[in-house]
Amino acid sequence: MTEHEHVTGQYEREGNLEVRRGVWGPGPEGVSPVDVLRTAVISARPSEILEIGCGTGQFARSVMDAMPGCDYLATDLSEAMVEATGRLGVPARQADATALPFMAETFDGVVAAWMLYHVPDVDRALREARRVLRPGGQLTVATNGDAHLAELLAEAGGRPLVTQFSSEIAAETLSRHFAHVTQRDIETRATFPDHASAVAYLRTFSEDLAAALPPFTGPRQFAGFTSILTAR
Numbered sequence: 001m002t003e004h005e006h007v008t009g010q011y012e013r014e015g016n017l018e019v020r021r022g023v024w025g026p027g028p029e030g031v032s033p034v035d036v037l038r039t040a041v042i043s044a045r046p047s048e049i050l051e052i053g054c055g056t057g058q059f060a061r062s063v064m065d066a067m068p069g070c071d072y073l074a075t076d077l078s079e080a081m082v083e084a085t086g087r088l089g090v091p092a093r094q095a096d097a098t099a100l101p102f103m104a105e106t107f108d109g110v111v112a113a114w115m116l117y118h119v120p121d122v123d124r125a126l127r128e129a130r131r132v133l134r135p136g137g138q139l140t141v142a143t144n145g146d147a148h149l150a151e152l153l154a155e156a157g158g159r160p161l162v163t164q165f166s167s168e169i170a171a172e173t174l175s176r177h178f179a180h181v182t183q184r185d186i187e188t189r190a191t192f193p194d195h196a197s198a199v200a201y202l203r204t205f206s207e208d209l210a211a212a213l214p215p216f217t218g219p220r221q222f223a224g225f226t227s228i229l230t231a232r
């Protein structure tokens with residue numbers, strides 16, 4: 001199976017994303033990455049926002065609620081995600097981040113939350129984000145670091161999820177396309193009430209890892225590592 005087929009299969013239905021979202025909470029700083037992401041988007045005061053890889057649309061909905069006047073368009077490669085987002089009352093349409101069906105300089109904000117690590121040609125997606133942004137517009141991004149859930153993956157016999165857009169290289173990658181880049185790193189916590197819930201989480205991306213997780217009793221917490229970046 002190619003990486004593209006693997007990613008497409010993961011997001012054919014909403015279930016995998018719902019299982020994953022449910023376990024995450026703030027880490028030692030008490031800060032939620034989603035809140036930091038939303039603040040970064042809103043504080044740039046955009047009036048027309050494009051989100052790429054919007055998933056089930058909760059982030060889009062929360063920005064629209066916080067900025068009632070803004071014009072928000074959520075897009076995703078997966079039709080199922082577009083439909084789920086539309087059910088939240090968010091304008092949504094299908095689009096590939098590497099070939100955006102929009103004119104140049106259409107938006108003053110672009111959001112890419114936990115999705116650029118799935119795009120095989122990340123530079124192509126960033127060129128597209130740059131193209132559809134007006135001068136002075138801001139791209140706001142969330143991604144994960146190599147340490148993200150590394151302990152859980154190791155217990156299941158897996159390796160850290162090192163991606164082509166991990167926290168360690170995200171700023172450098174963005175700098176190839178944008179002059180001003182900021183990055184804030186945030187430690188998070190995944191809480192699993194029991195072994196079955198940890199297995200269910202692992203199953204959202206690998207049956208083999210899910211089957212290999214040794215039994216444990218009681219709740220367990222594992223560290224996550226996320227970064228929020230802005231680029232202009």
Ligand SMILES: C[S@@+](CC[C@H](N)C(=O)[O-])C[C@H]1O[C@@H](n2cnc3c(N)ncnc32)[C@H](O)[C@@H]1O
Nearest residue numbers: 011053054055076077078096097113114115118
């Ligand atoms: C990990 S999910 C994140 C979803 C959402 N942004 C969130 O934070 O919950 C990744 C999303 O990116 C989408 N995706 C993957 N490759 C894409 C591409 N080339 N263009 C647009 N969306 C893509 C997937 O369909 C999926 O909905």
